[in-house]
Each structure stands twice: as structure tokens, then as C-alpha cells.
Amino acid sequence: MLAASTVGYLTSSVIAGFSIARLGVGRLLALSTVLASVSLTGWAFAPGLLPVAGCALALGLGSGAIDSGLNAYAAGAFGPRHMNWMHAFFGLGVAVGPLIMTAALGAGLSWRWGYGLVAAGQLALAVAFASTVRAWRDRGAAGPSTAPASGQVPPAAVPVAETLRLPAVWLGALAFLLYVGVEFGAGLWAFLLLTEGRGLTAAVAGICVSGYWTSLFLGRVVQGMVAERLGSALVLRGSLVGLVVGAVLIALPGPAWLAVTGLAVVGFAAAPVFPLLTLTTADRVGARHADRAIGMQIGLAGLGGAIGPTVIGVLIARTSVEALGPALVALTLGLLALHAAATRRPVRPA
Template sequence: MPTSPRASLLLLAYLAFVSLGLPDGLLGVGWPAMRSEFGVPTEAVGVALTAGTAGYLTSSLLAGFGIARLGVGRLLAGSTLLASLALTGYALAPGLAVVVCCALVLGLGSGAVDSGLNAYAAGAFGPRHMNWLHAFFGLGVALGPLIMTGAIGAGLSWRWGYGLVAAGQLALAVAFALTVRAWRDRGPVAGRPTPPASVPVRQTLRLPAVWLGALGFGVYAAIEIGAGLWAFLLLTEGRGLGAAAAGICVSGYWVSLFVGRVVQGVIAERFGSGRVLWGSLFGLAGGAVLVALPGPAWLAVAGLAVIGFAAAPVFPLLTLTTADRVGGAHADRAIGVQIAVAGLCGALGPTAIGVLLGRTSVEALGPALVVLAVALIALQLAAIRRRPV
């Protein structure tokens, strides 16, 4: 097990994961007012989202390769400052063009923080904290709309919502800067030799386990986001559930994901990451089968709840066990690749499922999730078998 993390670093890590989720929630509530002020169509938000995704994918990939050179502390401090500046840009933006540029910068900052923190946590924190960190990301996504709603409800401009979060990010950047030295030591992992300071990049990229693991992350992201995105359509058009009830059930899916990370973090700490991870992978497949089975709405709802609870620890535990698959010397870089592929497939996977549903029927969601769940199990098996000696 990793050594116990310092309380101050653990607190900063939790706050950082909350901050990662905040901007996602701000845009959804703030966009109607932003669109009206800028005089642009509703669909123009897609340009900003595309820019943000491009920045996120780029920095999350590069961050894994830059940790050895910059150090985790400097990477987190600089990237959080970059995110704060981007959010300040949102608050001061005179038009859409500036928002798009700020979205790109925000993506660059957020991707590096996400990749850097996951790489650090994989070596320094146990499964309980790893799961709880990702649960706190969901908390940030939930708090974002409340902050923006509160600002607009108080008669303030949407710019205040971004300004408040920018101030919080700036404070977090200062905290990271003041603790740069403390982030250097992640603590040794029992039973595993200390890895060399660095290995050639080409050596990392040539490992089949790196790419098999990254594909696993991509498939997982497609399952998690795809299930949440298309569940409402299945329940209303396919299973005859009313819109209000279906909306509550979809919210329940995301709640089960949050609760699962909190609960299974404790379970993984006690019974081991490997057992919980494999149980979750097969639980995902079981939940997908329930969604795929023809039947009443409650059967699909139960399947979605199982998927949410089972999926909860998969991303954190796959990250935590990266070194077991690729070796400690390659772990930081592999995590960067994994985060980038997950971000890419988190966008492309649900889109592909949507195309499938449009060309067939909404009932194709369940079978699609079954295929993806089985593929995830197969990729995990292949990654373990191809790990370096």
C-alpha cells in the first residue's frame, strides 16, 4: 500500500478535483444569457466545447510526459493558474471569439491538472482516496450550476459566476505553488522497487499494455457517458416512461455513480483494488444485460442503477493500477495517454451510439452497452497479460 498522504496535500487534491468539475456546470446554466448578450445562435456553444476538448486532450497527453521534467507541484500550480486566467477571460469576454480562445486555454489547464493529479494519486493514495477524489469531481459538476444560478438569481451578470470560480482557482494555484516541494515525494509502494527517474519516451510508447490500457479507458468512458446520455431516450421512447419519471431515473444513474465511488472506495481499501475492479467490470456487463433485456421500464432502470454503481470505481482503480500493467517507470506517461484517450472516446463513443440508435431503434442502447462492457473485460485481460516483466 502507498504511504499515508499528508493531510494538506490530500485536501488540495480534493479541492482540485472539485475545481475540475465546476466549469462544466457553469456553461450549461450561463450559456442562454451569454448567447443573448453576444448575439450568437444556441449551437455556437459547440465551437467553445470543441476548443475546450482540443485543449484538454492535448495537455492531458503531454502532462504525463512532462511530470518527470517539471515535477507534479509545478505542473499543478502552473496549470491551475492557467485555468484561473482562462476563467477570468470568460468573465471579461466581449464576444464569442474570446470565449472560444479562453475555452482552449481552460482545456489546456484542466487537462494537465487532471492528468497530473491522477498520476500523483496513483502512486501516493490508496483506493479509498482515489475513488473519493473522482467522487468529488462529480460534486464540482453539481456545484457549478448552483454557483451560476445563484449569481443570476441575485440579479448579477453571468460573468460573476465565472469570476467567482476564477478567484477560487487562483487561490488553489497559490496553494499549489506554496507546496511545490511537498509534491515531490509520493512515497514508495510496498512490494515494488523504486522505478528509475526516467526512461526513453519511445520505450513507453512501444509497450502494448500502454495502448491496451488506454483503449480500456476509452471504452469505459463511452459506457459511462453513453449510458447517462441516452438513457432518457430509451426510457421515454422505448419503455413508455413519462418524461418527469425518466428524468428522475437518469439523475438516479448519476447519483449511483457518486455513491458507488464513496462506498466502493472503502471496500477496495479493505478487500483490495483487484477484486473490486473485476467485480465492477462484471457488474457493468450484468447491468448492461438488464438494460438490453426487453421488458418493463423498471428493468432498464434497475440495469442503469447497477451500471452506475458498478462503473463507479472502474476509472479510479484502473488509474491506480496503471503501474501494475505497464511498470512504475512508465506509469506517469501511460496515465497521460489514458486520460487523453478517455476524453476523446467520451465524446466519440456516445456520438457513435447516437448514430446507431438513429439508424436502428432506441432499444439498441442495451446491446451496445453489453458489447462495450465485454470489450472492456477483454481489454483488461489483454493488458494484464501483456504487461512488461
């Protein structure tokens, strides 16, 4: 199921960046949410594993396109505050999803009802997107549905090879891979570090890990407003440095509070990185290539969510749970270096 959904997510998120020019953001979102709803409905009625795997592939295709479409639109239509808030609500969705399933099971219903309820929500979103297609076009996203300014080449007319030849496109995509590896890797393995490595009880460690995700949510709400005042570039650089500092605190041998502090610093510093990296894509690659670059970034982000925690888990299995800290330090330093290389020669918006 994980492999099928990952393949679907990677495929559609990359393709979405190239197909927005033809479909428009509104139509892409409507079709993708319909596909997600159908896939979840298939899970609710699937008689066995094989149909579930097929639905997982379809759900990945829908989810990747939704992520790419929304981020491409938001990068052109929103400022730093609203971009961060949009991603903060992604975090709320991550928290609400398990609660929906828990509520269904707690009410004595089958697990199939949990997926059915979410499928209904996706269908409602699809209807909303379909009924507002014109509004998505008229809002003036960075995407190709916007009428080009005088002398500007429409993104649809830009050769794909021209986009793929830009080093900043690949550096930016790799930065997303490393970032999501840090975010998911820290969130997944911190509990093990705090219990087996630093001696905390399971209950206390669980609260600390929950605090990590809470700091990520609050950081996006707070730092979105800060970025609106100080500028995205300054807040993004500070956050990347903060990630390194937090990772070092986790890596240092010492009492549990040191690792817990580092975890909170990583969560708060990580908060604006994904939204602001997306928001500043056009600054790195040019407006004509932004939609395609964002699609590739979202695709590599999904890959990073699978690879990062896996690699860290292998390191922990072969050494000890203390490998988490050094692994996070290496990933955050790599992320800082990639961002510096990608922004060394900013591209003027086309």
C-alpha cells in the same frame, strides 16, 4: 467551443504525463490551475465567440494537465479508498458547477458572474498548489519527483519510445476511452430511452437519471473501502463484469423498472473503474512508465467522453432509442476484453 476545449484537453493530458519528470507534480498543478483561472476569467469578459473559443482551448489545456497531474500523483501516493474518494469528489464538482451558475442567474446577475466565481476558485487552488510544491514532492508520488531506489532508472531517463512500444500502455488507454464512453453515453441517453422507449414521464425519468449519477458517487465512496479490504484487482474485475450485467438489463426488452435497475447497476459498477484502472497502471506497464501511461489514459478518456455519446446518438438517430442497450453491451464487453489483455502479463514495478 467543445472542439477547442477537447483539443486542448487531449493535448495537455498526454503531454503532462511526459512533462511531470521536468516540472514536478506541484508546479504542474499550480501552472495548470492558473491557466484554468485565466481562461475562465477570459470567458467572463469575452466580447464575442472568437475569444471564447480561444479561452476554451486554453481551459482544455489547463484541465487536461490538472487531471493527469492529480491522477499520476494519486496513483503513487494513495490507496484504493482515497483514490475512489478523490474521484467521488469529482462527481460532486460536476453537480456543484451548474448550481453555481444557477445561483448567479437566480440572483439576477449575468452568466459572466458564474464563470468569474469559478475562476476565483481556480485561482485559490493555484495559490494552494504553489505554496505546497515541496509537500507534493515529499509525499512520494509514483512520479519522477520521487528519488529513485537503488538501481532504479529514473522515469525521466526512460526513452519515450520505450513507453510507446508497450502494448499494455495502448490497451490501457483504449480501455479508458471505452469506459468513459459507457459512463457518459449511459448518463446522456438514458433519459431518452426511459421516456420514449419505456414510457416513463419526464419527471420520473429525470429522477432515475439523477439516481444513476448518485449511484456512481455512492459507489465510489463505498467501493473505495471495499477495495481497501479485498484488493483493487478483485474489485475492478467484479465491477467490469457488473457493467456488462447492467448493460444487458438495459438492453433487454421489458418494463421500465428493468432498464432503471440496469442503469443503477451500471452506475454502481462503473464507480470504481476509472480510479482503480488509474491506481493499477504501474502493475500493467511498470512504475517507470506509469506517469506517461496515465497521461495517455486521461487523454483517451477525454476523447471517449466526446466520441462515445456521439456514436450512440448516431445509432439512435438511424435506428431507435432501443439501440442504447446493445451499444452499452458492446462497449462493456470491449472494455472487459481490453482489461483482460492488458493484465495478461503484469509488469513488475521497476
